[in-house]
Amino acid sequence: MVARTMSGGRHMRLGLAEAPSAEPASRERWFSTLVARSSDLIAVLDDQATVMYANPAAQRIFGFLPGPKSGYTMLELVHPDDRGAASTIFFEGARRQGSNRSAVFRFKTASGNWRVLEATSTNCLDDPAIGGIVVNAHDVTEQKTAQQRLQHSEQFLTAIADHMGEGMIATDHAGRVTFVNAAAEQLLGWGEGELIGKPGHETFHFLRADGSAHPREDCPMRSVYVGGEVVRADHDVFIRRDGSLVPVAYSASPLPTDDVRGALVLFKDITVREAERLHRERELEKLSWVGRIRDALDQDRFVLYSQPIVDLASKAVVQNELLLRMVSPEGDIVEPDYFLPTAEEFGLISEIDRWVVGETARLAGQGHPVEFNLSAKSVVDPDMLAIVRAAFETHGVAPELVVCELTETALVRDTPGAETFVRGLSDIGCKVALDDFGAGYCGFAYLKRLSVSFLKIDQQFVTDLANEASSRHVVSAVVDLARAFSMRTIAEGVEDDVTLEILKELGVDFAQGYFIAPPGPAADMLGRGVGESRESSPVDQ
16 A cells, blocks of 8 residues: 655545535535435545545444545555456546446455545546546345355255265256256257257156157146146156157246246156166065976976978978977966076076976887977086986987987087087987077087088078078088088978079978977877878978
8 A cells, every 4th residue: 555645636635525515514514414424435546556545434334534644555455356447447447428327346354454445536626616536335144255155055956966975956947947957958859058948848758658759748837837746756757858768757846936837847767767677676576486387397397399391302390499388377388488598597497408408308108209409507507418318218218219409509508518518418319409509609619520410400491481681691610511411411491482482492401490389288180190190280281
């Protein structure tokens, strides 16, 4: 702060008691009293921002009373960061007579504290009654502090909202979005700030109950606006901006602001929760199936179905694939897809396979050529080969009537164990078929080392033979490969006569499928006698 000695009669005339006026003395006293009692700072500066006069309010604001003889330079009391703004008051205001300037800046008090002033100035340098720049300033420290606190609180709350796991959207009475946090933007698929001002009911798109991907009329905010109700949903499906779906839970509640109703919507992605819930349904369902499988084993409620395999050259049934089914307590037939995965997961498949081996041996002992399936776990079971031998001996099976189907998965799960099992089957005269060939990753090395008699072409290459040249190439390649290793081929999944004719042209040896004959109870299908095809079979037509 710099003090300067005032000199010159003009400057000395600016004390209010001394100021000349054309007004009557009573009016001058009235103005003097008004200025003196004003709560706003009123000061007169020369063109160098030196104080020539300051009213008593300066004492309350600054803690000292600048006066005509003090010579304070006002700019030196301004915060360094705010001097640019203050210069518009102290200097730029002096450039043009009668011009007005305004600014907000921080000012240092005698106690060293900073106050905030909102000031205006008027150039009265050429006015003989004043001869300076008149500054009127109002202390707005409390208001600015409150604003800063509010702004800080808003920033603080926004930061918290942005770190929430839940999405948050606020709308006004017209449904326009007024606030959205980062989680909501990310979940809904919008960029930063893009949702502000958009109608909420056009932004929230839900999947209809019928599965159609259209906006639903009962947007949560709409119900809040109309009835002022709190709307909640534990599960709904939201359609993101890009069309993808996400399960959400949400709540929408009224948001009164100055007697105008808006809405506050909180929602969260429940994908993980739904996945966990579905996992617990699936687990409960699995446990339920474990009980059903055990009951079926204890109560002898498994049956074998049979599907004939025909020779494409002679049209005769040469083999019958045995297919496992479960019978429910009510007598319904249960397909294996419902229970076999659970049986494999919970270690019940071995018991089922042993039952299959026993039933296969019983049917083969009656002279029926049959083909049975074993799981990968049973193939590497060191006791399984002995179980097969014992069953064959018990029922007097001619081993050449039996074919055991193995998958590539069974072979690669435990290659040494699988090779031992296959060699053991060959030793007792039982043939082996490699199922679903072409769909897995079995290498030629397996075909070279294993005594495989048949390659069963996966039905994915059979069902579209009439339309897909690539499938015809695969089938043709499998036929050539089988012949190179002295094997024969069986095509699965034949559904029509066109496919059957193409298989013949490609050199496939055998075929099975619903066009030839659908699976049926083995007791019925095999009762016709060995080598007999079903009456009026399409193969014979």
